[in-house]
Amino acid sequence: MENAMKIGDVVQVLDDNLEGIILKIQSDNSIIIETKDGFELTYNQKEVIKIASDAPKINFEGNLSKVLAEKETPKKTGSVLTKLSKKDPMIFEVDLHLEKIITGRNQNLTNFDKLNIQLEEAKRAMDFAISKRYNRVVLIHGVGDGVLKSELEYLLRRYENIVIQEANYGKYGFGAMEIYIKQN
Secondary structure (H helix, E strand, O other): OOOOOOOOOEEEEOOOOOEEEEEEEOOOOEEEEEEOOOOEEEEEHHHEEEEOOOOOOOOOOHHHHHHHHHHOOOOOOOOHHHHHHHOOOOEEEEEOOHHHHOOOOOOOOOHHHHHHHHHHHHHHHHHHHHHOOOOEEEEEOOOOOOHHHHHHHHHHOOOOOEEEEEOOHHHHOOOEEEEEEOOO
């Protein structure tokens, strides 16, 4: 079987923008991969696909680079660290966990009601960020089953001049998305 996965193979996660190298194959058909960011994650073999090590890489950050390049103003002096600290774009963080939005009255709400409250909060946050000219918005949606995340992606497609990507794993974990807003 030529396509059998083995340790050292490069794989891509089917339902996420993640790729890594197989570190361990376990007897229950799960595998442990190491991402390019150094995280070790466990997936079922059916959740990943083996890719050729010389396959062309899809650059998801190409559009992001263009947006950020337009925002940067040329600096005359200073090191890289100085540039980052002098002109850090404004970031608007919004935690969409239900207990952060409403307190004490979520016992009688249906899942549909809870989702709508979270989506309304996200829409309100995006409209506020655009009106106040924020460059970046981080929506903290949590890991869960992925329903809120997919609904947020659907909601955000209505906005123009934005770029969406996964937020910094080190700071936010796996349950956040970062939106770059291209302001005129």
